[in-house]
Amino acid sequence: MKKPVDLNAAYQPKDFAFRDMEKVKEIISRYPQGKQRSATMPLLDLAQRQVGEDGAQAKPPYGGWIPRAAMDKIAEIVDVPPVKVYEVATFYSMYNLEPVGKYLVQMCTTTPCMLCGSGDVVKTCESHLGIHTGETTRDGMFTLMEVECLGACVNAPMVQINDDYFEDLTPESMKQILSDLKEGREVSVGPQNGRVASMSESGTTTLVEQADRLGIKKAG
């Protein structure tokens, strides 16, 4: 569930300006004349990504979120009252409306992930990062959240970190991913147990000719 948004919090910057106005124009041009308000969602995403790019260079770092000033700017651009943009931004969980860590760790705890061990993975995150769910580490690197199904149940348990999915997790692989991200090492996204995409863990059982061509093992 989303937390209430504090539009007057001390962390809210006074101003916001899009860096890439060409991109803003391109987004608006995707929609018919007079329907520029349809650009609200991609503009919110653009604002969140811009803040995240700035945050990745900052010390301490922070992740992508959407300040009130950005929502007001979007309202001005698409010519709607600010509340119309607040309504959209507060409805969808993909928009962060308060500062988050450089890495936003969204752990799925819905039934399939829960049955496959997400509880232990959450506990591992909390003990490894030294925070509880809903909190951000003091160094600004990680925010931990529990979320509902992210649509990768076949590879449960899984977590979304920024734009990437990490699947087939164990407490050990989760700990390794967090350590690698903290140290700036490369991480491998997707399944962590060697399976290819969402195929059967014992190997492919269909489309075997295609699998042969790709060198993917067959169930046997």
Ligand code: FES
């Ligand atoms: S239940 Fe976790 S991805 Fe669907």
